[in-house]
Amino acid sequence: AWLISQHGTRSGWGRNIVDNPKIRVRQGNQWRTGIATLRPDDDVVARGRKFGFLGAKVVQALETTPVSVRIDFTD
Numbered sequence: 001a002w003l004i005s006q007h008g009t010r011s012g013w014g015r016n017i018v019d020n021p022k023i024r025v026r027q028g029n030q031w032r033t034g035i036a037t038l039r040p041d042d043d044v045v046a047r048g049r050k051f052g053f054l055g056a057k058v059v060q061a062l063e064t065t066p067v068s069v070r071i072d073f074t075d
Contacts, residue, residue: 001071001073
């Protein structure tokens with residue numbers, strides 16, 4: 001899975017990933033476990049476009065130091 005942290009490691013959850021990349025996310029009605037990795041080499045604007053037109057506009061409007069986050073599920 002891919003997410004965008006709009007404020008990079010300045011956000012609370014961005015710092016949490018740096019401190020401990022083991023995560024749990026809710027997908028539908030179940031919790032999934034995985035490892036999150038910050039991907040500063042990824043093109044955040046292009047990634048936002050994959051979320052649709054609105055996703056790209058949100059990335060551009062709110063970005064400060066955005067970074068892509070990749071989640072590799074372990075369950």
